[in-house]
Amino acid sequence: MNASDHATETDLTRRLAAAQRVCVVGNLNIDLIIRGVAALPVWGQEVAGTSHVAASAGQAGYLAMALGRFGVPTSIVANGGDDLFGQPILGDLAASGVETGAVETTRGATGITVGIARADGERAFVSDFACLHEFDEDLVHRHWDRAAAADVVCLVGQFCLPRLTPDAAGRVLARARAAGKVTLLDTGWDPAGWPSQTVAGIRRLLADVDLFLPNIDEATALTSLTDPALAAAALQADGPPIVVVKRGAAGSLVRAGGETFALPALPVEARDAVGAGDTFNAGFLYATLQGWPLPHCLAFGNAAAAIYVSRLTDRFPTVDEARRAAAAYGIDLAAKEETA
DSSP states (O other): OOGGGSOOHHHHHHHHHHOOOEEEEEOOEEEEEEEOOOSOOOTTOOOOOSEEEEEEESHHHHHHHHHHHTTOOEEEEEEEESSTTHHHHHHHHHHTTEEEEEEEEESSOOOEEEEEEOTTSOEEEEEEOGGGGGOOHHHHHHTHHHHHHOSEEEEEOGGGOTTSOHHHHHHHHHHHHHTTOEEEEEOOOOTTOOOHHHHHHHHHHGGGOSEEOOBHHHHHHHHSOOSHHHHHHHHHTTSOSEEEEEOGGGOEEEEETTEEEEEOOOOOOOOOOTTHHHHHHHHHHHHHHTTOOHHHHHHHHHHHHHHHHHOSSSOSOOHHHHHHHHGGGTOOOOOHHHHO
C-alpha cells in the first residue's frame, strides 16, 4: 500500500466527523512524577524536587482518560499487573468513563515510569516496562470486538510495548483500516535510540495510518529533518493524509493535503508536561469528531494541553474549559450538536 491508496484528507475529515466511538490500544502504567527538579543528578549524587505524585498513566491511559473527560465513548485494550498498582489504574479509567473490559491482568508487576519534571514543566523519563513485555499482537486480537465496535482505533505508546514490533503494529493497523476504521498512531519516543531498522519499520507502517501525531523530536528522528513543516510533509508522503507535529512550548502544526497550518502554544505557567502530548491528542481528536476545520482542531488541542500542563491536580480539562481557552485564538468553537 502507498499514499495513493489512502482517502484524501477531505474524505478522512468527513469520516471523523461522522465517528462516535474510539478504541485506544496501548500501554498502561503508573507514573511516579517528581516535580521541580532543577537538573538531573550525576551518578553517585542526589538532587531534590519540590513535590511528587503517583498517577495512573501510560500514553494509552492518558489518552483514554482525557477522551473520557471530553465525553467521547472510549474503550481501551491494554494490560496491567496483578500487583497493588493494577486495580487503581482500572478504577481511574472507569471513573473517567472509559470501558475497561479489554484490560487484561497479567501476572507480575505493573509497568512504572519515573518522570522528572523541571520547574518549567519539561520532563525526562526512566521506565521499567514490567508486565508490558507480555503485551503483544495476540492480546489485541483477543479483544478485537472493542476495535470492531469503534469508529477510530488509536495505537499509542508502541515503544513501551517491546513485543509489539513495527511489523506487528502494522498488521494491527492494517486490520483496522481493512475493517473501515480510522487509524491513529502516536509511537512515543524509542528508548533504543531510533536505530535505522526501527525508523524504516515505522515509516513502512505509516501506509496504514490515517492520522499520525508525533512530537517534533520523534518527527526529526524519523526524517532527519528539524523543520517541523518539512518533517510533516516527508511523513505524509509515507501515507497518512493528516500529520500533526507537536512542538511543546512552540505550539503545534498540521499537514493535510498540500497545506500546512501552525499555531503557537497558549501562554500558561507550565508546571508539569508529563502527559501533555496525550492530552493534546485527545483534544485534537475530539475536535475532529465535531467536524471542525483542522486549524480549529489545533486550537482545541493546544488549549487542552495548556490547561493540563498548568495544573497539578484534576488535570484533564472539560470541553467547556478547553473551548473557553481556545477562544484566545479568536475563534468560536461550536459543539457538534449546535451545528448539526
